[in-house]
Amino acid sequence: MSRMIFVNLPVTDLxxxxxxxxxxxxxxxxKFSNDAAAMMVLSDTISVMLLTHPFYATFTRKPIADAHSxxxxxxxISCDSxxxxxxxxxxxxxxxxxxxxSQEDQTKGxxxxxxxFEDPDGHQWSPMWMDPAFAEKGAHPVDESAAA
Structure with a gap:
């Protein structure tokens, strides 16, 4: 079975x-949504759980951060283009x-x-595309002489 991820986000207006x-x-x-939570599905393996502040607080003793500040x-999240x-x-x-x-302009080639972008509660998302040839090589070329 594929491993799944559920990102839990506190929201002020569900x-x-x-x-x-x-x-x-x-x-x-x-099936997994009610007055306190909503399951939002991005793919077969990634979902976001939107949780009202009172419900989110039942999962942690820590204060809920204000994502706006x-x-x-x-x-x-990866994109195809x-x-x-x-x-x-x-x-x-x-x-x-x-x-x-973002403080950095990521759109310059x-x-x-x-x-x-930020959602209404200030949670920051970064859709991103990577050139397949670059992805194949990776960010750091392997120094083959070091492997010897």
Whole structure:
């Protein structure tokens, strides 16, 4: 069985957050959604659990960070093309997200193309495309003389 990941995010307005994630291509799974949580499916192995603050607080003793003023995680998702990066980022902006919030301009060519956006609660997402030839080689060429 494939390993799955469930990213749990605290949200202030569950319905608004559900609508936002649906607008950028996630699918709601009603079997695991109620008034306190919504399972939003990105792929067969990746889902985001949107949890109201009171429900999220039942899973941790730590205070819930305000993602608008502090960073706790950067969520990067792969895309099949630069056009798909633009599509999801532009959809996020149209759905009420804040786009291109990174300090670095990631859209200026090279082997990778990425942009970023924040959801309504300030969680930062970074859709990213990587040139397949670059991905094949990797970021650090192997020094074959060191292996001897």
């Amino acid at each position: 319905q608004k957050s559900k609508a936002f994630y649906e607008a950028i291509g996630f699918r709601n799974e009603p 502090s960073s706790q995680v950067l969520l990067c 630069p056009a798909e990066v633009d599509k999801i980022t532009d959809a996020a902006g149209a759905a009420g997200g804040k786009i291109d919030v 090279g082997p990778m193309y990425g942009r970023d």
